Amino acid sequence: MTGMSDDLSISFELFPPKTDAGITRLGDTVSQLSAADPTYFSVTYGAGGTTRDTTARVVEMVAGQTGRPVAHHFTCVGASRAEIDRQAEGFWENGIRKIVALRGDLPEGETVPDDGYHDAAELVAALRKVGDFDISVAAYPEVHPEAKDAGADLDHLKRKIDNGAARAITQYAFDTDTVLRFIDRARAAGIDAPIVPGIMPVANFGGLKRFSEGCGATIPDWLGQMFDGLDDAPDTRAMVATGVAAEQCRRLIEEGVTEFHFYTLNQPKVTLAVCRTLGLTPDIPAEDAA
Template sequence: MTGTSDTPSISFELFPPKTEAGVTRLRDTVAQLSAADPEYFSVTYGAGGTTRDRTARIVEMVANRTGLPVAHHFTCVGASRAEIDRQAQAFWDNGMHRIVALRGDLPAGQSLPEDGYNDAAELVAALRRKGDFDISVAAYPEVHPEARDAAADMDHLKRKIDNGAARAITQYAFDTDTVLRFVDRARAAGIDAPIVAGIMPVANFEGLKRFSAGCGASVPDWMGQMFDGLDDAPETRAMVATGVAAEQCRRLMEAGITDFHFYTLNQPKVTLAVCRTLGLTPSIVAENAA
């Protein structure tokens, strides 16, 4: 399903909590987010597969709790081809057919195995050999930090699509014009698959700046001005964050981009507020709902 100019399509990314208390809170978060009628949820996978068991547990919990599709993130770093192939076969055999395929970040001190898949394009091809997976891949409007240049990064995205990915989900970029230019370049490069805009609602601005520095996403000066002095004003900060994300979605919809993937960071408040501004939340579940 894809959205139209009047009815955008949304999906939500979650991460597997480290504690039982976090899992309990995530159950409440999932109940709240489900009110926005997302197309699917996705659950992240730690560097080198370090959260494999927790990711699988959360995927199962979200699927059982919502009845909606759940995409399992899957990375290939830190594992041999045989290990990846076995895991892919297990996904298929267990009915886990929606995958977000990523190369992934290596844990500190590790290098790529000589007998492993080198990148996400090779991982997509390996998944396709095991079954007719619904595969999403990552795209980088501001260019992947390890890419030689923008042209090489676009060539790699095309390899991922050509190898069998159904869609690309962008890394978040707060400069909407950057996203629109990227989509234009992708179309000019012959990439016809849907491009889903990644949206990052701001929960903690200082934390966002640190995270963005590590993943190559720029934070415009105007955002710093908007969030300055709001560290101890959570309600005002949430309202500002809602306005920033909603305005970006509005501009993207005007340009014909209607599929949005929200990086929720397991915090539903701002994401739900943005969805309501888009007319997608018919009801709000109480924040402490079971």
């Protein structure tokens, strides 16, 4: 393990809580995560911009609290091009330089309006016209659920990169070979930008299964077996989750990966334990005795 952390770069995704109390708790989470020395944080954006004000508030809070860059997630569904452009100009005027550009989920039965940006590639191009943002986009090792096929999905990723995105962050995938094959296919397709694996520490297996059904991520049988019966055993569940995520990172590091993006779900414990396993040495807060 010695030296494993020397070239590693990590980032942490947060989501905006729904209450003031939740935002206060998030401040403590951010303090704990900062000990792992992340390159940046990112803050998600609700479907159709439903958390726009809260996302902006959390971005400002995290930036002020940590002094680290914070990437503002930004979606384009449910708004006209003029509205999106105005929001992008507002980001630039407020000093936001990092963006995670996503199309966003379309409400069931709805289509993108004619006067809107139709996909993330168009959104990236629009952002580049506003300012020299540092833009990340999404990539899908198991293929986006709406893509015609894997080739079309890669073509779209290449459009996003060619339009000005700096890197791609992958949807989580628990089969590490799937992630590695995806990176190989992306390179063969002429995508040279960094591809950063998204790592999902398992906080709640039932919730993970429900979420994964909607985003097209596969839950392997072996993962279900590992978490079976642990609903009421949080300490053991955390240990298993740490082992799963750390082993995936280790394998990816062996194949030359040096950047990881952790989907923390605002729960720092397992993410910090994984960072420890990888040779990073964040301060771990004292735990109450049982």
